[in-house]
Amino acid sequence: MSNSKRVAILISGRGSNMMALVEQARGYEVVLVASDKPDAPGLGWARARGLATFALSPGGIGKARYEAQLDAALREAEVGTIALAGYMRLISDDFVARWRGRIVNIHPSLLPLYKGLDTHARAIAAGDAHAGCSVHVVTEELDGGAVLGQSRVAILPGDDTETLAARVLTAEHALYPRILSEYVMTPLDRIRDTALKLPETEERPSHGQPTFFVGENQFAQVRDDHHGDGRHVVCVRTSDQDEQAMLLEAAPDIYSRPAYLASSGWVGMTLSGDVDWPLVEDRIARSWELAAPARLLEAGGR
Incomplete structure (x- = not known):
């Protein structure tokens, strides 16, 4: 049986949350950084720190074959928990089923508010006093799994999507490693x-x-x-x-x-x-x- 403390992080870009998860690891070990974009800047950062990486584009092979090869790489690395960190590809229901209860994600809103995209613009437009971020279990429903932890960020007068996003991202970097630690660690x-x-x-x-x-x-x-x-x-x-x-x-x-x-x-x-x-x-x-x-x-x- 795989060890829940052996973590793979999936990214699509620079991977700032991936960096936070690696640098603040407590109670878990990052054993693989994987991406659907072979030129993702975060892969270079991971390799420079001696982390194993997997990179494959779904283009030309299709989603099913791509996920099959990703699944094989995760199992070869004896991964027990998958952390999505700026992974911009929708995961199939079949993949979620194979890894049920072992995939977590961070989303830039106070779920269940504002599932999907454009979360900061929607919070500002609604006149909300706070935005924030949530770590949740990944299920077949988009951003619909159990919420494991949240961080609230005040929406300030004059905020636009960029200024708010920057502060929420800082909150993500503090929240995600702590919640992932709690998720994989036993009481002992x-x-x-x-x-x-x-x-x-x-x-x-x-x-x-x-x-x-x-x-x-x-x-x-x-x-x-x-x-x-x-x-x-x-x-x-x-x-x-x-x-x-x-x-x-x-x-x-x-x-x-x-x-x-x-x-x-x-x-x-x-x-x-x-x-x-x-x-x-x-x-x-x-x-x-x-x-x-x-x-x-x-x-x-x-």
Whole structure:
């Protein structure tokens, strides 16, 4: 089975979003840059950075043969996720079906508003206060797949399509890498990425569970159906049992009492369903502070 973290980026031009995806890669690896235009400037940028490329024009061979050869190149590179980045060719329903749930795209509007082309002109003409961009899953419906994330950009007095497009493009470069990272990373990947960025941390198994330490002190542990409890959680420290009780009462859909750790003031945070990742990441960092030696805190470790 292909690895979702192995990403191919499809472009048709200079590939500025492709560059952002490569330069800000976190949790995924760009293994192929492909284009329907062999002279696309973005291909040269990719090759200069040692990235594998595929380039083929559909002209003369037809859409079906073109997509068959593109599909073969993607599978040879063991691609798991396709990111469209200024790819200006409509993808066939058959191709979408073969890669269902594994193609994402960035679109320069706040979907479901303004699917298709001329998005900035349409937003200005409508008198909207904001334009923006959306990362979405690609389906057979044009710009109709589930929206994974959006960024809003104010429409300023005097804006025309060029000035607005430039600011939206800047927002795209920040949004797309972050959303792609989130899309391909498992909950454990995201927790590992957060925890191991903190000073002097390491991951070691404890009771068969992925556990994160600062020195000899645990500050986070991921549990998946631990001892058959049916829960997928990350366990973190609280300051004391009063804070633990407050969290359990205030948000029982998020926090739970973890077996063997609850008496020490720990809580479990659910990793199932719609996870509040900024909250999880903040609690992991706070848990690290509670476990870290004083010298790290005095040195401004966080």
